[in-house]
Amino acid sequence: METIISIRPFLAVLVSLFAVIPIVLSKRHPNVREAWTFGAGAIKFLLIASMLPLILNGKIIEYTVFEVIPGIAIKFKVDPLGMLFALVASSLWIITSAYSVGYMRGLKEHSQTRYFSFFAVALSATIGVAFAANLLTLYLFYEMLSLATYPLVTHHQDREARSSGRKYLTFILGTSIAFILPAMLISYHLSGTLEFSKHGFLVGTASKGVLTVLLLLFIFGFAKAAIMPFHSWLPAAMVAPTPVSALLHAVAVVKVGVFSILRILTGVYGIDLLKSLNLGTLVSYIAAFTILTASLIALSQDGLKRRLAFSTISQLSYIVLGVALLSPKGMIGGMTHIGMHAFGKITLFFGAGAIFVATGKQKISEMVGIGKRMPITMSAFFIGALSVIGLPPTGGFFSKWYLVLGTLQAKQVVMLVVLLTSSLLNAVYFLPVVYKAFFVSPEESLFEEEAKEAPLWCVVPMVITAIVSIALFFYPDIFSKLAELAIR
């Protein structure tokens, strides 16, 4: 595979970090301030998109910043998997920023400068993880993301925010220090390198027992992936303003966790080693447990955002499961699910936020008949729900289809049953929300007939992500090609 040296990945990371300076300086002029966010978002996206053709041609882009410890550099590498994730995160940042403007101004939130600044930092960290070429670089940006999102989660600065913030840090920072740091150093001690590579770097370095424990440290240590029992920070983090929940806790933060696990599976252990030690099965059972349990818990949640959060926990493990199947189709399904789920779930969160801005309602039981009041929002919500359930004509169908094929290819019938059961549960906890929004008699309805939507800044981004979710059904190529390249 041909390697090209280019500074572009590094710039893509830096652009939103440096955008913080003008964002803070223009705090007295909200419109100018938001213009900087959009500017940085556009540049970031274009930088990443400009690398796409090279990656699709089977090339790899690398850039070494410098050796921060003798032998270990801060180094970036753009490969198909990283590109897939970076594309999703950077494109959705622009859309979410537009939504943030509508949401934050609609609710007249305080400290908006702080909000937009840390959002920009969080996106730098996300792209940093996507393009990290070794475990140290990944860890660096992973921690940066944990810290940058703390002020976003605790934005309201009330008691609830404080206790959720504590939970957030305990799980996210606690696991990364207690599990990832030692696991990383043990790996380094064993192999003398931290560089991700096709066949991993742990082959033949230690016994099966040691490698199994190490893998468990990694899987649970990346608690951003919300694999049970390290998931409860995610529902707690729903105290954040909705755009934060939408981009960070449905896309950037949680998928950084999943992405890190994928890197461990494919770049540190390598498919062959996992197969020979039969560790894929272990991971897929861990993921399957989370998928089913989280889906069941989601059923009982009345808070809309909390229900979405448990749905996310379950969907994240789909991605892990897909890759842990170690069959080509399963891996394609898992990797494309990063993108498919992102667009579907962010639409759902945008919907929840729009309802909150327009009506102040957060509980599902209070949303009976809301379809008449907010028809566009609820239609978009319906499309998002279809995608997360995995029904046509949405992108979610594509990744679920591949996941199902993957279980057959790997001859894991149990996992097939898990996937089908979970999809059924998804339908059970999403479709009633939509049904009760539209199909109720006027007496039951809690809302006036007259349509009154959230501000345009909220509605337009939601419509865009809903349309993209449908478009991904007809044109899944962009993600599927990258996924195919990634497993080659």
Add this chain to the structure above:
Amino acid sequence: MISAAQIPIFIVIVPFLAAFLISIAGLFKEKYCQPLSVLAMSVSLYAAVATLIHVINHGVIHYHLGGWPPPIGIEYVIDHLNAMVLVIVSFVGFIVSIYSKKSVEQELPDKIPQFYTLYNLLVTGLLGITITGDAFNLYVLLEITALTTYALIAVGRGRAALSGFNYLIMGTIGASFYLLGVGHLYIMTGSLNMADLHQLLPSLYGSGAIFIAFLLILIGVWLKMAFFPMHGWLPNAYTYAPSSTSCLVAPLMTKVSVYVMIRIMFSVFSPKFTFQEFSFHEIVVWLAVVAIVGGSLFALTQKDFKKMLTYLIIAEVGYMVGGVWLANHNGIMGAVLHILNDSMMTLCMFLVVGIIVYKTKGHHFDNLGSLYKKMPFTMAAFTIGALSMIGVPPTAGFFSKWYLILGAIDANQWEFLVALIFSSLVNVVLFFRIIEFAYYPSFSNQHGDAHGSEKIDEAPASMLVPLLIVAAGLLVIGVFTGKIVTYIIQYTIPNGL
């Protein structure tokens, strides 16, 4: 023109002479004392940096005081290790001398000349300990630092005098142990020069007297550095000292003592002796584990920011002692790197405390409310310092922890790894608790002024700028760890490891 070979003496002599000059100047015009101190410190820092560069480029410097050759005269030996420590000491001295102006004016308005005279003497003592190649000379300098530190602590109000006295007693006991050990060595070998001792001692390895001498010196040094459970004197002494005193003493005293320990272990004795003849190194690592866990747990129980930090110093001493006694490349590298990183972290934290005291007249947790709104720059620096204490990359603290943990794995001493991780987790709790105090509005406040009522009320520039330099330094040191290791730290590992 002064030749390059003469530069080392300026590191020590300038603050020494400045001490006298300041006490004289204080009789006439008090306002000259602080600028004179800054001037002396900057010359010393410049000379220390020049020396470090010289050592990096040309290797070890031997300087014979007064032209007398060793073992009769006093010899200064400057290698990579103490060249680095010299820069640390003079840098801290320089930063704090700028920073202290407002704080001393507020806390010790009637003792300004005395403060700066003692300040310069203390820095002279610390620099002397670091630069000397003579075991007895080192004792004398230990006493100078002990006496000056005592005075600098005791000038504070309230319990300061008592805490200072406690410090003096324990410090003297420590120094006595050291002197006793050195006496043994002198009787056995007839020499006090470190390099000379290093040559003479191997033939005596196995002798009980040498063994006892080593143990006595070690206990003396451990007392000096507050190695758990010999730490009792430290928390009160550092907590009740005036802000500027604790800013100078807290980052340096324990670190210089760690330096002395390393010097004794490897330059007076040898790795062969300390790790094979003495062969208690695994036990010492366990003691370090106790120090780390104990210091962290005590820190958890504190309700006072400054006191909490003093217990963390005790935990950090465990990091360094444990690292050295892991007896391998990575462990010692981590310990030496941590001398640099921890002194900067501790300095950063105590500078923040000083500012909080200056602005709110206290260092209890209750004084921390809404500080992120009132002092955004101070709190930004605090946050960087806190992340470094926790060990988040790319701050400096992460990288020394990196080497220390690797050393623990290499040595198969997993208890040390667990202790380091435990301490990092405790630090997360400790520092995010402070961040919570400073970030959230006070919920018990009945007036309900939730958001945005506080105005910015930052520290004066003479305090803020030094703090910001140090905080930025934590990031710079972290990012350039590779360079620091390649040019300095790797040469500090003794031969034969």
